[in-house]
Amino acid sequence: MSILVVAEHNNQQLNPTTLSALSAAFQLGETVDFLIAGNDCQSVVAQASKIPNVNKVLIADNEVYAHFLAENMAPLIADIAQGYTHILATATTTAKNIMPRVAALLDVQAMSDICAVVSEDTFKRPIYAGNLIATVQSMDAIKVITVRGTAFDAPVEEGGSASIEALDQTHDMAVSSFIDEQLAQSDRPELTAANIIISGGRGMASGDNFDLLYRIADKLGAAVGASRAAVDADFVPNDMQVGQTGKIVAPDLYIAVGISGAIQHLAGMKDSKVIVAINKDEDAPIFSVADYGLVADLFTALPELESKLS
Amino acid sequence: MKVLVAIKRVVDYNVKVRANADHSDVDLANVKMSMNPFCEIAVEEAVRLKEKGLVSEIITVTIGSAQAQEQLRTSLALGADRSILVETEQSIEPLAVAKCLKAVCDNENPDLILMGKQAIDGDNNQTGQMLASLLGCAQGTFASEVAVEDGKIAVTREIDGGLQTLKLALPAVVTTDLRLNEPRYASLPNIMKSKQKPLATVTAKELGVDVAARTVLLGVEPPAQRQAGIMVNDVAQLVDKLKNEAKVIS
Numbered sequence: 189m190s191i192l193v194v195a196e197h198n199n200q201q202l203n204p205t206t207l208s209a210l211s212a213a214f215q216l217g218e219t220v221d222f223l224i225a226g227n228d229c230q231s232v233v234a235q236a237s238k239i240p241n242v243n244k245v246l247i248a249d250n251e252v253y254a255h256f257l258a259e260n261m262a263p264l265i266a267d268i269a270q271g272y273t274h275i276l277a278t279a280t281t282t283a284k285n286i287m288p289r290v291a292a293l294l295d296v297q298a299m300s301d302i303c304a305v306v307s308e309d310t311f312k313r314p315i316y317a318g319n320l321i322a323t324v325q326s327m328d329a330i331k332v333i334t335v336r337g338t339a340f341d342a343p344v345e346e347g348g349s350a351s352i353e354a355l356d357q358t359h360d361m362a363v364s365s366f367i368d369e370q371l372a373q374s375d376r377p378e379l380t381a382a383n384i385i386i387s388g389g390r391g392m393a394s395g396d397n398f399d400l401l402y403r404i405a406d407k408l409g410a411a412v413g414a415s416r417a418a419v420d421a422d423f424v425p426n427d428m429q430v431g432q433t434g435k436i437v438a439p440d441l442y443i444a445v446g447i448s449g450a451i452q453h454l455a456g457m458k459d460s461k462v463i464v465a466i467n468k469d470e471d472a473p474i475f476s477v478a479d480y481g482l483v484a485d486l487f488t489a490l491p492e493l494e495s496k497l498s
Numbered sequence: 499m500k501v502l503v504a505i506k507r508v509v510d511y512n513v514k515v516r517a518n519a520d521h522s523d524v525d526l527a528n529v530k531m532s533m534n535p536f537c538e539i540a541v542e543e544a545v546r547l548k549e550k551g552l553v554s555e556i557i558t559v560t561i562g563s564a565q566a567q568e569q570l571r572t573s574l575a576l577g578a579d580r581s582i583l584v585e586t587e588q589s590i591e592p593l594a595v596a597k598c599l600k601a602v603c604d605n606e607n608p609d610l611i612l613m614g615k616q617a618i619d620g621d622n623n624q625t626g627q628m629l630a631s632l633l634g635c636a637q638g639t640f641a642s643e644v645a646v647e648d649g650k651i652a653v654t655r656e657i658d659g660g661l662q663t664l665k666l667a668l669p670a671v672v673t674t675d676l677r678l679n680e681p682r683y684a685s686l687p688n689i690m691k692s693k694q695k696p697l698a699t700v701t702a703k704e705l706g707v708d709v710a711a712r713t714v715l716l717g718v719e720p721p722a723q724r725q726a727g728i729m730v731n732d733v734a735q736l737v738d739k740l741k742n743e744a745k746v747i748s
Contacts (some may be wrong), residue, residue, distance in 0.1 A: 257664070258627065258637055281657045285639045288592070288624035292631035297593045297712035300622045310716065315621055316515045320524060323716040363636040363670075367652065367663040380658070384746070408747060416676075426642070426677055427660050432621070433676060435658070441746040451514070458724055462744045464736065479727035479744065482736050492733040497747070 189217025189308060192246075194265060194277040194286070195224050197232045199254065204381050207342035209278040209335045210239065214343065215305045216274055219243050222350070225264055227254035233352060240348035248355040255366035256282055262289035263359040269294055269330055273308070279334035287334050296328035303339035317432040318455030337380060338438035338459055372427050376402075379430065382411035384441045387430055387457070388423070389415035391446020391467065391486055395423040400490040401445065407497045413437065413457075415447045431456035446486045449474025466490075499646070499668075501544045502608035503558045504599055504629075505537035505573055507566040508619045517718045524619075524718055533569045536614025538576075539674040542681040543644060544612050545577035552646050555579050557606060561586055561598045567697060574692035575684035581697045586709060592620075594702075594709040596628035601705035603633060608669060610651065615640050615673040626673035636666035640675040 191213040196203040213220045220241065224232050225248040237245045246268070252260045265286070269275055275290065277283035279301045291298035303321070304312035310325045311333065379385060386401050386408070398412065405412045413430040414423065430437055432455040442460035447453060449465070449472055457463070458477055465478035468485050475481040482489060509515055510530040518525040533541075547553040558573040559582040560566045570581035584598045603611065611633075616623035630637035638644075638653030642661065645652040654663045656675045666672075684692075702709045730736045740747045 255662075258630075258639075262631060281640060281655075284623050285627065285637070288622075288627035289631040289637070291624070292593060292596060292628035295593070297591045298622075298624050298628075299713070300624060314721070315718070316509070316524065316619060317621065318721060319515055320517055320718045321721050322718045325714040325716055326712065327714065328712050361634075361636075363667040364638075365665050367665050369657075369660065369662045371660040378659075420676075425660070426656055426675075427658065441740070441744070458721075462740070462746050463724075463727075464740070475729070476726045477724045480736055480739055481727065481729045482733065483729065484733070489733055493737065496733055496737045 189274065190219045190272050191217055191274040191276060192221050192223055192269070192272045194275065194283065195222055195232070195236060196278065196280055196282050197224065197226060197229060199226045199229045200231055202232055202235055203280065204342065205278045205280060205337040207345070208337040208340040209276045210242070211340040211343050212302070212305055212335045213274070213276050214241060216308055221246055223248070223265065225253040225261060226256070227251045237350045237352055238346050238348055239350070240344055242348055242350040245350045245352045246355055247352060248357065250358050252358055252360040256286070257364050257366065258286045258289045259361040259364050260359050261286045262293055263361070264357055265290045266293035267357050267359070268355065272330060274331045274333060276333045276335055278337045283334050287332055291332040294330055294332065296330055296332055297326065298332040298334070299324065299326055300334050301336050302333055303336045314455070317452055319451060336436060338436050372425065376405055377409065377411045379411045379413055379428070379435050379437055382439050384408045384410035385413050385430070385437055385439045386410050386443040386445065387413035387415065387447060388418055388445050389447030390417040390421060392418060392423055398424055404490065404494050404497065407494065415450070415453045417450070444474050444478070445490065447474055448472045449477065499553050499609045500555045500606070501547065501553050501557070502603060502606060502611045503540050503544050503556060503573065503578065504611065504613040504625070505541065505558055505560050505569055506534045506614070506617045507531050507560060507562050507569045508534045508617050511535055511618055517720060521717050521719055523715060531565070533572055534614050534617045536616060536674055538681040539676070539678050540612040540614055541573050541576050541578065542679045543674060546679065547646065548577065557582065557608065559584065559599065559602050561590060561595050561702070563587070570697055571692050572684060574695040574697070575689040576682065580695055583697065583699045584705065585699055585701050590709045591711060591713060592622050592624035593628055593712065594707065595625050596632055597707045598702050598705055598709070599625070599629050600632040601707055610668060611671045613671070613673055615675055626671050630671040633669065633671070636670040638664055638666050638670060638672040641672050642675050642677045644672060644678065
């Protein structure tokens, strides 16, 4: 087994979720190479080479990879794919954009969002919004796989000294260009990296009322999420969405406030260690997955919770 | 500008699916089927571009059984001009779907290909990217905004940290995210009219596409169920439990 893991980063540091793909790779075999493609990304390479058990860090440092455009990244990955049995990346929006394009170049059927490695060619993955788990065997020579970040614990990050090899392939299809990016600016942790998440649903009634959650989040060092209903109602932006069509999270503590618990939402958070539900409807399905349920009006419960946390 | 919209017939999103008796596959006997919700958004976007005068013709295409004609008729009622069914006996994998769509694109030469970012059955999120790869063209996945500007297309994408805007040369493949638009309902007169619109059928074999499976489904199972916990009486008890029992806050 020889495995290539495609790193996700912002040209300065590794995205922590990318480490889950490394863990999955270590389950598959011992020879794991780590590809860093980007622009001016030497600090990422330094960070990556310290991860124990990484065989080799491959670096493609060129402005054509600066924004990780799929049109340029896919041919680079396909170019070096022949020496590998598996190519893995964590299923972020970046990897979901790139990896199927790689698979098509290699004429293989990709495997999306695996949640378990059964053997070198067999994997488990959620289908139908997580209502069922399929066990799927790949017959292709090279397996192109995205990995569900919450399903694999991150490996240790320090103590290794992988060798570094520079790649000089430059692939520029010149059919797409980056215009701009509006990234949410927040002092709170990222949803997919947070230990505690407090999320609001339709019951929050307005975007302004999310302030009640932000105040509690700041006391707990938590991230703030939302259900699809709250996003569809335009209370908050879509990058806060937790669920099958949003982010998949598994924090130590997940507090669902005014969220009924549609299967769509549960699919995104049910692997959290401890789930708390606060809802005024005692029949809300969210209570069936909650470790601690509180039937209460959130507009009285949240201020009380905030004061009790001081 | 000519637009091709790829759609998929899937289990209706309101249906709670189950594994069949021997857990070999999903039980699809007698369940309601509909157009994949993300595909509805793709059809709607094409119709809006046509209403703005930017698009001259909308062709919808699906790969599937003869019954998928229902979903093509729905797309015709929503505003597509004509449809193509690529008929296959069994459901096929995203790579094979992309190859069929590539063959259709080679015949039709669309300027823009729209499709949903994923189908809610397999949740693969692959076909659009694979088609763009096979066509050797640009891709704008997870689109929340699409603007046609001087022979190119600007696509705003939903990414993990927020939004990203790319400019793509045409032809391009754009896959739709939830917030791109709110699809309309077909009116009764348009449903009647759709029955007269052209719907061609072709087989994957006639297109010269190998649709052989590359993966084997070994089984399906329900996910591990979480046990319901306890109900607390008030906020004070909740905080106490979180601190002293679950020990997740200090």
